[in-house]
Amino acid sequence: MKKSKFSEHQIFNILKEYESGKATKDICREHGTSAATFYQWKQKYGGMDAQHLKELKVLQEENARLKRIIRN
Template identity: 55%
Template sequence: MKRSRFSEEQIIAVLKEQEAGMATADVCRRHGISSATFYKWKSKYGGLEVSDARRLRQLEQENERLKKLLADSMLDNAMLKEISAKKF
């Protein structure tokens, strides 16, 4: 997945600018983002603080690692079942 050029802290700062009363179009133009990107960020990070965003990133990384472990264990289990079925 493509890495964003904005960190979570920067994204939250952009969202706070708009919440402070600045027009959405002006915020987007100032930071060089599209309005679609802004609203996608708002749906994901709206109402979060910087510490919450960091925790969210950590949880997403941990979830990704656990999914990989589960996939590996399921593959091992399937191979063992296949081997045991051939023996009989």
């Protein structure tokens, strides 16, 4: 899977722009993303705050570590 050029914090900030009332097409044009990517981000990260984002990152790292242990 291709790694995103945007970090979770950048995605979080982009979604905050949307929540503040900025149009989706303007956000996508400004950041160079497609509308489909934006809506995938919205589905995955929508409604999160900074604390939830940190918890998600920790869980993803732990999950990756456990998968490496199982594969070896």
